Structures are given as structure tokens and as C-alpha cells.
Amino acid sequence: MILSEFYIIFTMQKVIKGQAITDHLAENPKEDDYQPLHTYFPDKEVLFIGTMEDMNEKCSELRLFFDGASNSFGADIGAVLVSPEGKHYPGSAKLRFPCPNNMAEYEACIFGLKMALEMEVKDFLVFSDSDLLVHQTLKEWITRDSKILPYHCSLLVLANKFRSLEFWHIPHVRNVFADALATLSSMIQHPNELIIEPIQIHLQEKPAHCLVVEKSPDGRSWYSDIKKFFKTGSYPLGTDTTAKSFLEKP
Template sequence: MDPLKYIFEKPYMSSRIARWQVLLAEYDIIYMTRKSVKGSKIADHLANNAIEDYEPLNFDFLDEDVLVMEKEEKSGWWAMYFDSAVNVSGNGAGAVIISPEGKQYPISVKLHFSCTNNTAEYEACIHGLEAASKMKVGKLEVYGDSMLTICQVKGEWQTRDEKLRPYQEYLSKLAESFDEIEFAHLGRDKNQFANALATLASMAIIDCGAKIQPVSIKIRNSPSHCCLIEEETDNDPWYTDIKRFIQHQEYPSGASKIDKRTFRRMAMKYYIDGEILYKRSFDGTLLRCLGDLEANKALQEVHGGICATHANRHMMARQLQRADVIGPINPKASNGHRFILVAIDYFTKWVEACSYAHLTQKVVKRPKMNGAVEAANKNIKKIVQKMVITYKDWHDWLSYALHAYRIAVRTSTGATPYSLVYGMEAVVPLEVEIPSLRVLMESGLEETEWVKIRYEQLNMISERRLAAICHHQLYQRRVAKAYE
């Protein structure tokens, strides 16, 4: 609150403030509330009162060609993160030691004695350093979210609390057992693993002398039931009885009249071509019946191979257009590349992408209204992130990600970019290992017949593209209608 407004408008005041009001009253002061000043008035005032020896500001940015500053990677250094937890359930200390290769060694200790937050932080750091010393670590970087502990160990702050001095002395003695050691402070959001270990130790009920095996954390990218396949006990596929009934009209042994009637009704949904059994879907498509080994191979290819993005194509419905750049990507790839140049055909949605170590502004001309391209870049990054094994091999998987994007049906056109460019659908490697119906049909054709069919497909490509244009226009109308 403004003090002058308080003095002149408050009816009842204390003795000192009342004295100030009396002293100011002889000057006939009237309080007026300040009004907002428009920017144009300030600009007019500055223009009318220009300074003669005015020097314009220099807005040039030094080293404008530098996009990012990278920190040198220290080779042979280990890292340790520590944290503590003090709550109603108990006290705990947690630390995680990370090797130069990225292997993590978690440490969790339950403290069966009363301690404060600061002493618990020292306990966590000391237990982590003791474990690192036993592992014969030479160079160690220590990270913690306690500013007090880090600054006191580094000597930047004095240790006045008598309870913390023994901890600091012992911690300094432990630090001397390493060849090189550095302490650094970081935020809580970057220290969540150590915090989870400390919280786990504080809340767990552990008897004295009990030893708990190391906790193993697995990463799954799909639900547990998605790869559920019943085991085949008799080494025959699940559709053997259906196939035998269609071929020889033989029922399974021990089938009752009700089972036979159900079996006949079920067999009407299947179709056999030679020795291969197919099931008719609701739209008339023939789906090949697979055994245990074939189904496992198909699931691995669909959920983890080059077709992994098909299962998530609804998340990638936002389309790309024209050209844009992804980067700089940190850390850079093993070949030194940090940028991905993405280009796309506006109509067919065909994507091309290449990685580069350096890019200049002259190479990429960004058109106006480029928000869709930025959204598409996020999709490309999501695809690559699902495929990479290590953080430096993303450039090796870029071509596989592009292939998966090209053979996926686009929502706006209702067709795959591959079919709009080449006039036919791409053949997935799985279709060669487990022949699909179209592969089996084309394998029996002679070369002249296959060339004739291919020529007809190319002649029909204009019709396919025209149908895609109509589908795209209808899609735009539906979207516009939904948002109006």
C-alpha cells in the first residue's frame, strides 16, 4: 500500500503517524491516485526531449552463429546422487552410483535413530561415499539437492552446528580416499531416484540383520496382456481342428452334439487355400491364421520392428508439410550429427529426412504458418525415441522410422504415402517370412503377368490420388464442422 495514501485517507492513526499527518497538512498536499501511462505518451516525451550526444544501442549478438554450448564430457568419471527422507514413518538415506558406462548401483539405508534433515543428508552422502570407496572409484562427481551439505563440504559455508561438525570431518576424510572428487548442487527434480530410495528405506519395516536383495526395475513399453499367447501343448496350432473339419469333415474326439453344432457354425467363418487357413473379417478381408511361433514373430515385428509406429498412428495424426529442422540434438550422434532436416510433399505426405552435423540459415527456408511442421517434428522425434537402443545411435534408426511413417495410413488422405507415390502398398518383411495372401498370389505369376498387373496399377495411380484428394476435402470439412 502507498504510505502517503495511508496517511491522508485513514481516519484513525497512531501517535507518530498522526504527527506526520499534522506536519504534512501545512503544505496543503492532496493525494491523487496514479493513472496508467500509455507507451505512446512516453515515446512522444522521449522524442520531444531528445539528447544531442545520444549513442544508439548496439543489439548485435556476439557469436550469433553459435547455437549451443556443450560441456566437455569427462572420461572415466563416476557420478553419485544422494538424498534423505525424514518423516513420521522413519528416517532413511538413499544414494545411487553411476559408472561411466551408465550402470547404476542403488543404495538404500534405514536409519534407526533420531536425526534432523541436515544430519540425514550427511548420512546419505557418507553412505554413498563409503560404497564408492569400496568399489575402488578413482574420479567421482557428487550431486545432492541439499545446499547446506554441499556448501559446507566445499568450504563455502561455515559449520556452526555442533551436531554437523563430526559429519563434516568424517566426510572430508572420506573425500581424501579418491583421486579426484567434485561436489555440485542440483534441483530436486533431477534427484528423484535417490529421493525414492531414501523414502523407500524410511517407510519400509525391516528387522535388524535382515538383508534385502537389490531392487530390479524393468521398463515395459506395452501392457502385459498384449503379447499373451496360449501355449500349444500337443505341438499342433490352435486351428488344427478347424482345418481338419474343413478338409475332411472330421470333428474333434469326444465332441458332443452341442459342440459339433457350434463347431459347424464356427467353421463357416474360415476359408482354406491349399494348406493355409484364413478367417473372414467383418469387412471381407482374409486374415491368415498363425501358430505360436509365427504369432510371436508377428507381434515382435508389429510392436518392436520397423512397423512399431503403426500401433500409435492415432497419436501421429497431425501432419507434416514442407521443410523444417529438428535440432540441435544433445547429446549428438556417434557420427557427430546434431540436426535433422525434414522435408515433406504437401499432398502425398511423403517424408524425407537427413541428419547433418551443421546447418546454416541459407539451407533451410521456413515458410510462414509453419506450426504444422513443428508438430510434425515432435512426431518424428517420438518415433526415433521408441526405436533407439543407446542415446547416440539415433541416426542409424532414422531410415527405419521414415519407412514406418511412409507405410502408415494418413488420416487426412485415407491412404499411405507409399501407395500415393508408387501406386501399390509396400511389402512388409514379415509378409515374406510368413507369406500373406497377396504374396502367395503374386509368387505364382509369371514375370510377364506380373509386369502387366504392375502396369495396370501405375495407370490407376491417378484415380488413387483423386480419391485421396476427395477424402482430404471431406476430412477438412468434418474438422471444420467439429470446431464451428
């Protein structure tokens, strides 16, 4: 009642845009007790443990790449062994039990190490985009998770069966082959009786439309008439006047 003598109109408060707040803070800096903002981005500067020169020098050895994927389709793992000559030996598996991402990475690593044992490999390098797994395996980080600890112990026991084994951390973009294997396995339904044949990838050097051009039944190439026309000026049998007039145009 006290304010009834005043002419007051109520208006809804408008939303303040984030850019307006930013401009206001920029124009009115607070100098007292200023502390710079320190942001930490893991692996922003260090993409893997070591240098690119060291990695290139060690490419003369066999390498193992692996990756695990846990999504709505389930948990799946993939690993690929790459020989010094560039030959790839891929493998993938579908996990039929609950398995978070970190556990899937350990499953993929153990899966790849078992592949190396079957191939009787003694010395090779292991590359992973899992920062957690690499540091825990190198004993730089302590493994406290009760679910991860059995995997960690199993991996170390398996690693001792090799003569020389090194773990390197790489960015995810350098681990696309193993990631594709894990993703492919997650997209395929696996009944108990289903047998999936090995996937063969062919290297195609020419477009598909060039590959369908074949020799004629009489053994002559498709351009033999054109070649003969440029050499002798004679037309193939059955050439009509329209085609002749077209060929005679300058």
C-alpha cells in the same frame, strides 16, 4: 443517551476480500518513496553449480547421487552409483537415531562415499540437491551448526581418500532415484533379524496380456489355423457352422 434521539442500526462489518484490496491498491498507487519489491528464490535461476554442457561432458565418469529423508517413519538415506555405461549400484539404510533433514543429507553422502571406497573408485562426481551440503563442502559457506560440524569434518576426511572428487548441485527432480531409495527404506519396518533380498527391476517391453500367449502343446503357434485358413481356405477340425458363416462374411 446522547445518541438515543438518532435512529441508528448496528451492522456487523463484512470481511473485505483480498481481491478488493488488490484492486484498490492498483487504482490508487502511492508514488512517494516507492521501492520495488525484491523477491529471492534460491536456485530459481541456477539449478546446479556449473552448466548443462559441463555436466554432459563429465558424464564419462562414474557419478554418485544420494538423498536423505526424515519423516514420521524415521530417518533414512539412499545412494546410487552410476557407471559411465549407465549401470546402477543402489544402496539404502535406515537410521535408528534422531536425525534432522540436513544431518540425513550428510549421512547419505558419507554412506555413498563409503560405497565408492568399497568399489575402489578413485575418480567420480557427486551430485546432490542439498544446497547447504554442496556449498559447505566446497567451503563457500561457513559451517556454524555444532551438530553439522562433525559430519562436515568427517566428509572432508573421507573425500581426501579419493584422487579426484567434484561436488555438483542439481535440482530435486534430477535426484529421484536416490530419493526413492530413501523413501522406500523409510516405509519398511526393519526388525533386527530381518534380511531383505536385493530388489530386481525387470524391463518389460510388451503388455502383460501379450506375455501370456504361448505355443500350444503340439508345438504349433496360436495363429497357425488362421494362417492356414487365409492360405487354403480350409477350416480347422471341429469348426461349427456358426463360426464358418462368420468367417465367410465380407
